[in-house]
Amino acid sequence: MSALTTKAPAPTDQGPQQPAPGKGRRPTREKQWPAYVFLSPWMIGAVVLTLVPMAVSLYLSFTDYNLFDPPKWIGLRNYTDMLTDDPRYWRSVGTTMLYVVVAVPLKLGFALGVAMLLKNLGRGRAFYRSAFYAPSLLGASMSIALVWRALFNDGGTVSRVLDTIGIHTGGWVGNADLSVYVIVLLTVWQFGAPMVIFLAGLQQISPDLYEAAALDGAGRWRQFISVTVPMLSPVVFFNLVLEVINSFQVFTPAFAVSGGEGGPADSTLFYTLYLYERGFTASHMGYASAMAWLLLIAIGVVTLILFRTSRSWVFYADEEGR
Known part of the structure; x- marks a missing residue:
C-alpha cells in the first residue's frame, strides 16, 4: 500500500x-x-x-459706453484720462481721504469712550446700549441726512445756537471750509455699531489683570494704556478695518448734504459721488466703471497695509509664549 500524505490547510486569517x-x-x-x-x-x-x-464692469472700464449706444473699445484711455487729465477726480480723492483720516479715528474714539462708560454701568446698560445703537440703524437713510443738512444749513439750529454764544460761522453746508465736517459729524453720530463690538471686547478682559496692575501702583490711565489697549487691540483692528472700508464708500450723506453736486466748490465731492455723477448724470459708464475698479484696488491696498502693520501692535492672547 502506498502511504497517503495529508497537508494541513494553510492559514486563512489575513486580517479584516x-x-x-x-x-x-x-x-x-x-x-x-x-x-x-x-x-x-x-x-x-x-x-x-x-x-x-x-x-x-471690468470690460466696460476699457470702453466708451454711454448707456445708449453699444460699448466701443478704447483700451486704457479711461484710466489715463482719469489719472492725468481730470482735476475733479483728484479733488474727489483728496476729499475722501480727508474724510477717512478725520472721521474714522473720531468715530472709533467716541465709540470706545462710550463703551467704557457702559461697561461700569450697572442698571440700565441694556437701555443705553440700545439707545446708542439706534443711530447706526437710522443714520444711513436719506431722511436722516436731509434732517442733518437742515440742522447745519444757513439759519439752521446749529448756526443759531453758535450765534448765541458768539461764534458766527453761518451755515456749514454753504461753507466750503466746513461742509465736509457736516458729514464727518453725521458719521461720528453713528458710533453705535463699533461701540457694541468694543463693549463685548471689554467684557472679555479679565478683572485679574486690572487688579494686578493696581497692586503694581498703576492708575486708571496707566491701566488703560497697559491693559485695556493691548487686550482690546484685536477688536480695535477689526473695527478699524470695517470703518475704513465703509468710509471709502460713503455716498448717501454726501449726496444729501450737497444736493448731489458735491458743492460748494467740490468740498463734498466724495469719490463715490463723483463716480455716480460720471456714470448716471454724464452717462460715461465706461469712465465710471474704471473709477470703480480703481476704488476696489485702493481699498484692497489699504486693507493689506492695515493687515501688514497690525503685526506690530495687535496682541492676541493665544500667541503669548510662542
Missing part, C-alpha cells in the same frame, strides 16, 4: 477583509449633494449678482 469597490460604501458625492442643494441659492446669487456684474 476589505469590501469590494463599489460595495458597502456610498460614494462621497452622494453624501455631499444635500450640502450643494442648500448652498445653491448663495452660489447662484454670488455668480449672477456679483461675479458676472464685476466681469461686465
Whole structure:
C-alpha cells in the first residue's frame, strides 16, 4: 500500500477583509449633494449678482459706453484720462481721504469712550446700549441726512445756537471750509455699531489683570494704556478695518448734504459721488466703471497695509509664549 500524505490547510486569517469597490460604501458625492442643494441659492446669487456684474464692469472700464449706444473699445484711455487729465477726480480723492483720516479715528474714539462708560454701568446698560445703537440703524437713510443738512444749513439750529454764544460761522453746508465736517459729524453720530463690538471686547478682559496692575501702583490711565489697549487691540483692528472700508464708500450723506453736486466748490465731492455723477448724470459708464475698479484696488491696498502693520501692535492672547 502506498502511504497517503495529508497537508494541513494553510492559514486563512489575513486580517479584516476589505469590501469590494463599489460595495458597502456610498460614494462621497452622494453624501455631499444635500450640502450643494442648500448652498445653491448663495452660489447662484454670488455668480449672477456679483461675479458676472464685476466681469461686465471690468470690460466696460476699457470702453466708451454711454448707456445708449453699444460699448466701443478704447483700451486704457479711461484710466489715463482719469489719472492725468481730470482735476475733479483728484479733488474727489483728496476729499475722501480727508474724510477717512478725520472721521474714522473720531468715530472709533467716541465709540470706545462710550463703551467704557457702559461697561461700569450697572442698571440700565441694556437701555443705553440700545439707545446708542439706534443711530447706526437710522443714520444711513436719506431722511436722516436731509434732517442733518437742515440742522447745519444757513439759519439752521446749529448756526443759531453758535450765534448765541458768539461764534458766527453761518451755515456749514454753504461753507466750503466746513461742509465736509457736516458729514464727518453725521458719521461720528453713528458710533453705535463699533461701540457694541468694543463693549463685548471689554467684557472679555479679565478683572485679574486690572487688579494686578493696581497692586503694581498703576492708575486708571496707566491701566488703560497697559491693559485695556493691548487686550482690546484685536477688536480695535477689526473695527478699524470695517470703518475704513465703509468710509471709502460713503455716498448717501454726501449726496444729501450737497444736493448731489458735491458743492460748494467740490468740498463734498466724495469719490463715490463723483463716480455716480460720471456714470448716471454724464452717462460715461465706461469712465465710471474704471473709477470703480480703481476704488476696489485702493481699498484692497489699504486693507493689506492695515493687515501688514497690525503685526506690530495687535496682541492676541493665544500667541503669548510662542
